[in-house]
Amino acid sequence: MESTLSLAIALVTAPLFPGIILKVKAFMAGKKGPPLLIKYFTLFKLLRKGSVYSESSSFIFPLGPTVSLAAALMALLFFPFCGAAPLVSFHGDVIVLFYLLAMGRFFTVLAALDTASPFEGMGAAREVFFSTLAEVTIFTVLILFYRLNSSLSFAEYFRGESPICLLNTSGALLLFVIVSLFMVLLTENSRVPVDDPATHLELTMIHEVMILDHSGPDLALIELGSFYKLFFYAAFISQLCYPFQPADGPLNSLIFYGLITLIYVTVGITESIMARLKMNSVPQFILTSFALVFFAAILTMGVFQ
């Protein structure tokens, strides 16, 4: 019951947080910015509209939004919100989880290629290249976690006697992981400095250009999926920051959502104080996150003892 409830709260509140990023960015630029609930308004607006399909696209095209939303939703099922047992958990579920997210992306890419637009092909190529690099970081993180806690299940990382957490033993290593995961969050969710979610310039886009042809409810599904994905990464990082004990009850949720808000605010600040990277230096940025985690992983191997 508690697990279902915390998942439901997460699903309902996820679209709120991107509004925080917009507010922070607006504040930094001396503007008022859109209302906090803007993303809910956008979703309702899109859901009321009709979708337009190109005559040259096939059945793959509408599959993109559906599968990518479903994948993001499923990833959340494995997530132990505030230390509560997740709805689904088994040995090795982390691998399934990250490949579910990859499957969502795979279908988004297919749908983009299905339109045969040169822009979308370009965007798809960039997205696939950059997320392949980000995957290296993610799996190094998993290796590191296996070293720390000998489990391959998302729930077990954060539950039990020695949860993986900044405040526990070997928490210092997690500083690297948190910084790397934040970089992966920016990459995977097409934020500055990797991508610019606000641009209207097709030639510079990565993720946005792949969904140019989607409209109405389809676009709403994509947007919702991207909110969940961003929420997933933010929740992942906040779990690493604080050891949530199921016994603590409502206090947990307070700290959890407080940390999540902090992460979104950090995203907003990052986007306001730096420009986008040149496309050819994006791989460097992503591989930096890998280098950090890899260093942490080496430290666990005991080579320096």
Next chain:
Amino acid sequence: MDKLLQLKNGRPVERSIIPQVPYGIFFKTLANFVANEGFVVQFFAYGSETKGRYRLLAVVRNTELYVIGTEVGTSFQSLTRAASEKFHLFEREIAEQYGIRPEGHPWLKMVRYHPNYSGEADVFANDYQQPIPGNYPYFQVSGEAIHEVAVGPVHAGIIEPGHFRFQCAGEEVLHLEIQLGYQHRGIERLIPTLPQKRLPLIAESIAGDTTIGHNLCLCQALEGLAGLSVSPGAAVVRTIALELERLCNHIGDLGALSQDVAFTPPAAYFGRIRGDFLNLLQVLSGNRFGKGLIRPGGVCYPMAEEQRGLILDKLSEIIPEIEHVCDLLFSAHTVQARFEHTGTVSSEMARELGLVGYAGRACGLPYDARVVFPTECYRQLPGNCNQLTRGDVNSRATVRREEISHSLDLIQLLLDQRATEAVPVKIEEHGLAPNSLVVTINEGWRGELSHCLLTDDQGRIERYKIKDPSFHNWTGLAMSLRNQEISDFPLCNKSYNLSYCGFDL
């Protein structure tokens, strides 16, 4: 050289003293001229008394302005390949406007997609019943990894229409071809048919962001032919208006550059400051783009103490802010990483293409029409010089920053020192000198603007020729993209911010 007639900016000459030479001499003279630091200001065709024969007129500059004319049939030997790339677009324009074929032109393609004026057979064999310009085989690169990206003419965002065709190998652009003409309105042909009173209105609409610049060129041309003189007070207002226009656009563009690299705070601040300068133009003229300010003979709204005070107050408030925002933009290392070594045009290339304005100055071509061919108050004002001339986006942005502070200095000098009393000009028809030619040049915010007016024996306008600086600089943009990443195109494009409608006419 001895065949060329020296002209003065804005001073009419009788058409009978323009040297009319056989084409061979015309060709040789121009080829020699452009080989030695010479640039083309205007090169166009107009009709002659004999059917099937056309006159060509070239206005060229080094540190002085010269003119030379010739007469040709329906073809002539192209100067583009033999002499210089500087003639490239001018020759294509001649081919399109009068159906005269430049033989041996390396890339003969229409410019704006319209039937010619003379009724000669179309050089490009186009069927103009088909409404779509761009009906044309683009330059293509072939190979396994080559892909083609077509952008426009309808763009995301509110910008003007233009078609860009990229030939790419992966992310790298091998070649960019730019096709314009979607906003061709036929202004050059329209002007001779209109009563004089309407001409400034048309000139103000050639390019909305260069309202003052184009109108100033037109008014100076009419003043030259009608023998009108402009009072010093009116000249001050005109100069201030031209500088305010420069400020609005440079500031707006620095903001847009910042936006394009996703660095939002300066984008917002620059946007607000641009609005402040548009409002100053409104203080001066009652219109945020300076429409209705300049008319032949002077200005409609002389500057009173009230306006002078308003402008001075606003400037003293805004100048520290501009400094501050410029520092914010230019000191951010992530922005520097995007601007530097992006979209570089070498100095040799810029010289060969004849780039003008900030695009040229950023490549180390110091030409500024305010210094070389001064009009209005510019003779008494100091020029500017640029430090950073590497030809990349960073140089173009820095040149604009330097021009912003230069323009602010100029406005303050004018406001501090000069009497600005003037009588509002009355709008009336003026008799123009018959059988004359006048060429006017001004440094608009994008660069050298030039209008050229030929009158017939009745003093009516026979041919009106307009050249926006974009006519020179679009090729510069295409060259900037060579071997660049395609994702940097928007940034390069914005660093030039060329006019589509000023080109399309």
